Amino acid sequence: MRFLALSRKxxxxxxxxxxxxxxxxxxxxxxxLRSEARFARMDKQHWSSRQALGPGEVVNTYALVRSPHLTxxxxxxxxxxxxxxxxxxxxxxxxxLFARTWSFLLHRSTSRMSILGAKLAAAIxxxxxxxxxxxxxxxxxxxxxxxxxxxxPIQILIVGWVYIAxxxxxxxxxxxxxxxxxxxxxxxxxxxxFAALAAFVILLQWHLGWVLVLTVLAIAIxxxxxxxxxxxxxx
Amino acid sequence: MxxxxxxxxxxxxxxxxxxxxxxxxLRVPRGCICxxxxxxxxxxxxxxxxxxxxxxPTAGSATLLGCDSTALTPAIRQRIGYVTEGHRLLRWMSIGxxxxxxxxFFPKQWDGRLFAEMxxxxxxxxxxxxxxxxxxxxxxxxxxxxxxxxxxxxxMDDPTLGLDAxxxxxxxxxxxxxxxxxxxxxxxxxxxxxxxxxxxDRIVVIDKGVLRADCPLExxxxxxxxxxxxxxxxxxxxxxxxxxxxxxxxxRQLELTLVGVxxxxxxxxxxxxxxxxxxxxxMNLEDQFIEFTAPPHRRxxxxxxxx
Numbered sequence: 001m002r003f004l005a006l007s008r009k010x011x012x013x014x015x016x017x018x019x020x021x022x023x024x025x026x027x028x029x030x031x032x033l034r035s036e037a038r039f040a041r042m043d044k045q046h047w048s049s050r051q052a053l054g055p056g057e058v059v060n061t062y063a064l065v066r067s068p069h070l071t072x073x074x075x076x077x078x079x080x081x082x083x084x085x086x087x088x089x090x091x092x093x094x095x096x097l098f099a100r101t102w103s104f105l106l107h108r109s110t111s112r113m114s115i116l117g118a119k120l121a122a123a124i125x126x127x128x129x130x131x132x133x134x135x136x137x138x139x140x141x142x143x144x145x146x147x148x149x150x151x152x153p154i155q156i157l158i159v160g161w162v163y164i165a166x167x168x169x170x171x172x173x174x175x176x177x178x179x180x181x182x183x184x185x186x187x188x189x190x191x192x193x194f195a196a197l198a199a200f201v202i203l204l205q206w207h208l209g210w211v212l213v214l215t216v217l218a219i220a221i222x223x224x225x226x227x228x229x230x231x232x233x234x235x
Numbered sequence: 236m237x238x239x240x241x242x243x244x245x246x247x248x249x250x251x252x253x254x255x256x257x258x259x260x261l262r263v264p265r266g267c268i269c270x271x272x273x274x275x276x277x278x279x280x281x282x283x284x285x286x287x288x289x290x291x292p293t294a295g296s297a298t299l300l301g302c303d304s305t306a307l308t309p310a311i312r313q314r315i316g317y318v319t320e321g322h323r324l325l326r327w328m329s330i331g332x333x334x335x336x337x338x339x340f341f342p343k344q345w346d347g348r349l350f351a352e353m354x355x356x357x358x359x360x361x362x363x364x365x366x367x368x369x370x371x372x373x374x375x376x377x378x379x380x381x382x383x384x385x386x387x388x389x390x391m392d393d394p395t396l397g398l399d400a401x402x403x404x405x406x407x408x409x410x411x412x413x414x415x416x417x418x419x420x421x422x423x424x425x426x427x428x429x430x431x432x433x434x435x436d437r438i439v440v441i442d443k444g445v446l447r448a449d450c451p452l453e454x455x456x457x458x459x460x461x462x463x464x465x466x467x468x469x470x471x472x473x474x475x476x477x478x479x480x481x482x483x484x485x486x487r488q489l490e491l492t493l494v495g496v497x498x499x500x501x502x503x504x505x506x507x508x509x510x511x512x513x514x515x516x517x518m519n520l521e522d523q524f525i526e527f528t529a530p531p532h533r534r535x536x537x538x539x540x541x542x
Contacts, residue, residue, distance in 0.1 A: 005339035109313035109340045
């Protein structure tokens, strides 16, 4: 009940940002996919009319050779995911510092670990619902038979989820920076810098296995550091 | 002897090389209403945060309800109410939602009727958002939130800071009524002496992080005294008297501020110094506090005997 109350509070506090990010992804995704579907229909008609001209005619193969359509949406997600992670991190860890509500929050009949856990749970749930669900929905929509000329590969779905996971990496980096009591030009920047570096390295990988390993590793390192910082920090 | 609810032993906190609190030894018995006094920056908030485990002591320890402050369990925290300095609450919540949030942490002991009564007493509505409340109204909500779980120990960090006189009185009356009704132990910091005089039965005075007094309010009131000594000729340049806080000298008169010095001792000293006569001057708590915590160049060191 206490954990639920804490998680609900965190979710409610970040709700406007979750809605904004989810709606932005949905809007951009639908716009791109609908446009792609329209182009695909036009291409099909064009191709059919050319076919009617007979052999030897140049055929518009645009629809057959282009990249998967969701790639463009995924590029947006590459910004929205980490961006939402950053905003959630600010909401959950920076805002209580500025508003000086940590004392009120920490003097609860619950452990510090529960308070941190509720924040992490809210962030993960927020990312999953606002971006994960929308992204998976868009993938499902793009795969509907007849909508697009080429079926979307499953890899593009996974790539999108990696961008969402990078959002979690950035969230934890922001949390770690907020919890640090050092100066900005010293180790306080470490959390955010590490998250940015991890995101960069993950995005450079070609092999899905490495992407997953590095993402999990980055999250694990930041999680351990964040827990240690939160449990020992003075407020 | 009453059970000790709050105890600190050599509680010390340094920020870098600067001591914010220096070896605080304190014992608050059950049922006591303890006013925690000190000037701005004396170390009151630091001491309270150390007691509640929000800060880690550099040395020493604090024990609340038998539990070390650095390891307060959720079960112990459930028995302690805390009103934060400045009444920092979650601004986006309405009073009703904040009650729901707070109640989740005290499922068995939450007194919904008491909360409703207090909200009504303070003429607030559950629908009002915290961000739309005045400072005084936030203080009232803070008090209601802290009292509704029926805490055994209530710790308040400068709860009347920034409130106007009318709201302060209303706040204190609400607090007194509830404390009287339910016999709780209260520790509240303040630098508004009238509030302390109205509510507290014991006071603790700290100055620059150092404990200067820990005694019943009445004892403090009787101990800190001012005496004006008149001389026929010129007043002596220096005063040697145990318990002298500081003195002011004019041509034929000495104004002494004393602590823990009886009438007979004053009379004896006056006779030895060749004084013509002496008069005790009535002091209110505020005067006493100001004299008691006067800067070092105006006071002498003395050994304060703790009661």
